[in-house]
Amino acid sequence: MNMLRIEGLTKVxxxxxxxxxxxxxxxxxxxxxxxxxxxxxGKTTTIKILTNLMAPTSGSAYIDGVxxxxxxxxxxxxxxxxxETPEFYPFLTANETLMLLGRIRGMTASETRRxxxxxxxxxxxxxxxxxxxxxxxxxxxxxxxxxxxxxxRPKLLILDEPTSGLDPRGMVEMRExxxxxxxxxxxIFMSSHLLPEVQETCDYVAMIDSxxxxxxxxxxxxxxxxxxxxxxxxxxxxxxDVIMRRISVLNGVSDVxxxxxxxxxxxxxxxxxxxxxxxxxxxxxxxxxxxxxxxxLALENVYMEMVKGSR
Amino acid sequence: MTSMTxxxxxxxxxxxxxxxxVIIARHELTKYIRGRRLYGVLLIVIVLALLLYxxxxxxxxxxxxxxxxxxxxxxxxxxxxGYPGYQxxxxxxxxxxxxxxxxIAVNGSELPRSEWLYVENASVVLFKxxxxxxxxxVRALYDFAISPDxxxxxxxxxxxxxxxxxxxxxxxxxxxxxxxxxxAYLLFPNPVRRGIIFLGKLLGSGVVGLAAIGSFYAAxxxxxxxxxxxxxxxxxxxxxxxxxxxxxxxxxxxAVSSVSKxxxxxxxxxxxxxxxxxxxxxxxxTAAGVKMWYLPTFAGDSALxxxxxxxxxxxxxxxxxxxxxxxxxxxxxxxLASYFLLLTAIGMIVFKRRDLSF
Numbered sequence: 001m002n003m004l005r006i007e008g009l010t011k012v013x014x015x016x017x018x019x020x021x022x023x024x025x026x027x028x029x030x031x032x033x034x035x036x037x038x039x040x041x042g043k044t045t046t047i048k049i050l051t052n053l054m055a056p057t058s059g060s061a062y063i064d065g066v067x068x069x070x071x072x073x074x075x076x077x078x079x080x081x082x083x084e085t086p087e088f089y090p091f092l093t094a095n096e097t098l099m100l101l102g103r104i105r106g107m108t109a110s111e112t113r114r115x116x117x118x119x120x121x122x123x124x125x126x127x128x129x130x131x132x133x134x135x136x137x138x139x140x141x142x143x144x145x146x147x148x149x150x151x152x153r154p155k156l157l158i159l160d161e162p163t164s165g166l167d168p169r170g171m172v173e174m175r176e177x178x179x180x181x182x183x184x185x186x187x188i189f190m191s192s193h194l195l196p197e198v199q200e201t202c203d204y205v206a207m208i209d210s211x212x213x214x215x216x217x218x219x220x221x222x223x224x225x226x227x228x229x230x231x232x233x234x235x236x237x238x239x240x241d242v243i244m245r246r247i248s249v250l251n252g253v254s255d256v257x258x259x260x261x262x263x264x265x266x267x268x269x270x271x272x273x274x275x276x277x278x279x280x281x282x283x284x285x286x287x288x289x290x291x292x293x294x295x296x297l298a299l300e301n302v303y304m305e306m307v308k309g310s311r
Numbered sequence: 312m313t314s315m316t317x318x319x320x321x322x323x324x325x326x327x328x329x330x331x332x333v334i335i336a337r338h339e340l341t342k343y344i345r346g347r348r349l350y351g352v353l354l355i356v357i358v359l360a361l362l363l364y365x366x367x368x369x370x371x372x373x374x375x376x377x378x379x380x381x382x383x384x385x386x387x388x389x390x391x392x393g394y395p396g397y398q399x400x401x402x403x404x405x406x407x408x409x410x411x412x413x414x415i416a417v418n419g420s421e422l423p424r425s426e427w428l429y430v431e432n433a434s435v436v437l438f439k440x441x442x443x444x445x446x447x448x449v450r451a452l453y454d455f456a457i458s459p460d461x462x463x464x465x466x467x468x469x470x471x472x473x474x475x476x477x478x479x480x481x482x483x484x485x486x487x488x489x490x491x492x493x494x495a496y497l498l499f500p501n502p503v504r505r506g507i508i509f510l511g512k513l514l515g516s517g518v519v520g521l522a523a524i525g526s527f528y529a530a531x532x533x534x535x536x537x538x539x540x541x542x543x544x545x546x547x548x549x550x551x552x553x554x555x556x557x558x559x560x561x562x563x564x565x566a567v568s569s570v571s572k573x574x575x576x577x578x579x580x581x582x583x584x585x586x587x588x589x590x591x592x593x594x595x596x597t598a599a600g601v602k603m604w605y606l607p608t609f610a611g612d613s614a615l616x617x618x619x620x621x622x623x624x625x626x627x628x629x630x631x632x633x634x635x636x637x638x639x640x641x642x643x644x645x646x647l648a649s650y651f652l653l654l655t656a657i658g659m660i661v662f663k664r665r666d667l668s669f
Contacts, residue, residue, distance in 0.1 A: 048666075048667060053499055076501060076502040078320075081500040083500060087496065103326065104326060106324055106326045153318070153320050184318065
């Protein structure tokens, strides 16, 4: 069952700028989808259409089966969103902001108060709930933006760069929260520039460039797609010349580079199964392996290839 | 910040449109209260009313608002066709003239009533003789009494200024302000129709305007009672027209706000159109003998003339005389209501279709 369905979505600015071009994709209920693309790819425009901030030139988008353009009120009842850098009313406190939004979304005053207190405390804003938002830092505003998005427990979360403006600790915590939300059955559609973040947290990845969908696959499928890559091996012991010679003639190995006495980088062609065989052969050849993994991220490799290919 | 204790998403039914209008309006009002705009507008109204009562009116009417006054008239030849048989015209300057008490003396001798005519709506005296010679001294003596209508009318001359200040301060930037400050990204992706946001803002701004003109009328009534012991008979009718004028101007301001690209432009355009350009068009039309009944500012003058409901002035226009036009009350009510409804509808449609590309 799809929570979000986009069909042939197109947005043309002026006469010729196609920000989104016949975009079609769907997001299954309870999954987390990373929406990737370079600057100007059409991510934010798509998100603006999905949140009724913009009307599409053609095509449709459905949230839980409801057409956003035709029935925005009904469609957005299922949505919690953070779009662009969040700005708040500076004259309202965090509690008042959440009360305004909670009431608009159909929450009772007592429910809104209870949820606000719970979420603000959870996101580290418990001691600022009665402070004017005008006094908040960018990171605090970003946290408040997430609080307001999940305040009414929506079925679909649409997040535009949710970790933007957060410090490293905040980013880790935000990822934890997103994972926890997904585990609780929320569907999350999230744009990001941070590929490790997407690879770590998302189930699926949709990549766009120049408004067109380049790829829409699960993170596992993307990892399996990577046949040609480099493998990084951290060693417990510096290998002898004999061992190095043995490694360089193993099946699939194109080159062996010694980055440091205890680190090797191996050029290797093969899928996940082949890499399993390679690891066994490395151990059999006498190499003392402390860690073994791809050099760089699978998603990063695919992203670079796809974006390069589309330009 | 640690792990979430979420219970999962739930199905939720958004609030009704009418309840959302009230919530948006309350939010808008909070903005005006905390931003001190409401207090600013009320302060302007109170200071203006006090200045008029304390300084301007006594200066114009001469301290106590009733008594006798002597005036030396400036007289010039009268050669128009409006009143045949009259040779010269003299201008009376004082307000509140009681027509039956006027006595005219020429070079110290009383001029019989059959020799002159007082034209009340123009406050002039026409003479059968030519008294325009510089050596001729024409003196008028009359009683004056400021009626509650005149008293209120002196205040209501400033009503357009108050209304325009209100809609400029609370209204002109309310829609474009959301876009420019990017708070629209917070408010709009919610289960609330854009039209409802528009109406909520209209209601919130309307309350500010209503508070301002309500205070102004309350001050007029209070001062009139203190100074004259009574209040203009049709002050409530006038207030009704003032509210209609406020609504028309507010819809105008919001329509401008919905199409504008920036708050400054919206504020300046609203202020200039309502306070300068429309009144200038009115003046030009009157000078050309054209009654511009369809302009909101002309129709808005009904709030002033409604005070004279029982003795409503008539239009004067024709060759050889300066035109004077007065708004027809029924027609003005229709014009103002039409502006309100039409501009609200246009503003809502434009606002609904507007993309957020800031």
